């Protein structure tokens with residue numbers, strides 16, 4: 054009970070009276086006011102990438118055909134810059150460059166993968182109204198070891214990315230010996246800022262503590278995810294510890310989505326997407342978007358769940374009640390609303406209850422609940438608690454809106 058109270062207090066402070074954190078940001082591009090949304094090649098293709106698969110994926114994300122009925126880009130797989138300026142971005146991950154730099158020290162796109170070069174790909178992607186991300190590493194070589202890293206070449210590489218029209222850099226943290234990341238990440242942040250091009254910076258380091266939010270728009274908080282239930286829920290847990298560091302333009306990143314890659318059940322992927330959305334995590338699709346099943350599209354395309362992720366309050370969910378295998382995750386939303394995820398990690402169904410006490414709703418408040426996976430507002434009104442019968446490895450996700458006290 055004390056633990057629960059402390060969590061609630063921390064959250065309350067986080068929302069209502071967040072102390073003015075002294076921030077001398079090196080990165081002031083303002084590109085991450087809500088968590089980024091997009092698609093990345095790694096979780097499905099690993100190093101097997103090329104310009105064709107990226108072009109086809111970009112086209113498919115925009116397309117309206119029988120399979121992708123509305124088009125993912127229209128659903129928000131782009132991120133918000135200024136007011137109405139939406140865009141989607143795709144990334145090439147690791148492995149995109151030749152093994153060595155050229156004689157002048159520049160990175161060279163790998164000919165076998167990108168025969169037309171990266172600039173041509175960026176131009177193509179921009180012509181579709183989308184954005185392109187790229188990958189590098191704050192070490193001597195990237196994590197795959199197949200290409201050089203940017204350590205000691207930050208300025209040259211930042212200028213190269215800017216000249217290609219790159220919009221997003223995922224900057225990893227492999228092969229840098231004993232160097233402290235906080236010593237080497239600022240060099241890339243400064244280099245990117247000096248190019249004059251606004252480039253979203255996603256950091257690969259795992260210890261955000263108090264420095265990463267000055268250097269990047271988002272940062273990793275976990276080891277890599279894999280396409281399994283255990284991996285997914287443990288990433289969500291590890292990321293939750295850092296909840297108080299998340300805020301607009303500074304997001305914790307528990308790694309990219311595995312939804313649609315086939316290793317989990319549909320209910321488990323719904324849990325995955327619900328937890329990432331309420332955790333204000335980057336929503337980076339990691340499956341083959343050229344071939345989405347109806348089920349996968351229904352998850353990645355759930356507008357009401359995406360709206361929770363993109364809510365302008367930008368508060369990351371925390372676990373406020375943990376009883377064995379079931380957990381209540383919650384975050385406040387704009388407009389005095391609250392999102393709650395009732396998560397059942399056990400092998401059998403469980404009745405899970407969120408008390409108003411747990412989720413910072415004033416006592417006796419009458420609440421209307423919308424089931425964000427059924428797309429239905431429940432007829433029943435709730436007072437003091439909301440509860441549900443949740444099947445194994447599944448969740449319920451409700452958006453709670455307080456109603457006027459009397460009529």
Ligand SMILES: *[C@@H]1O[C@H](CO)[C@@H](O)[C@H](O)[C@H]1NC(C)=O
Pocket residue numbers: 098101102103105106
């Ligand atoms: C491009 O990559 C995709 C995905 O790995 C693969 O299916 C395709 O054969 C590749 N195409 C070329 C021309 O290498």
Ligand SMILES: *[C@@H]1O[C@H](CO)[C@@H](O)[C@H](O)[C@H]1NC(C)=O
Pocket residue numbers: 279280281283284287
């Ligand atoms: C995936 O991650 C889980 C938990 O972190 C681990 O137990 C499992 O071995 C991993 N599976 C693969 C295929 O790497």
Ligand SMILES: *[C@@H]1O[C@H](CO)[C@@H](O)[C@H](O)[C@H]1NC(C)=O
Pocket residue numbers: 341344345346
């Ligand atoms: C498309 O996805 C289905 C499963 O949803 C799979 O059976 C099929 O092999 C995939 N096709 C391609 C071309 O990847």
Ligand SMILES: *[C@@H]1O[C@H](CO)[C@@H](O)[C@H](O)[C@H]1NC(C)=O
Pocket residue numbers: 402404442443444
């Ligand atoms: C919960 O749902 C399961 C089926 O999913 C059902 O067997 C069980 O009786 C329900 N429990 C309660 C208390 O409603």
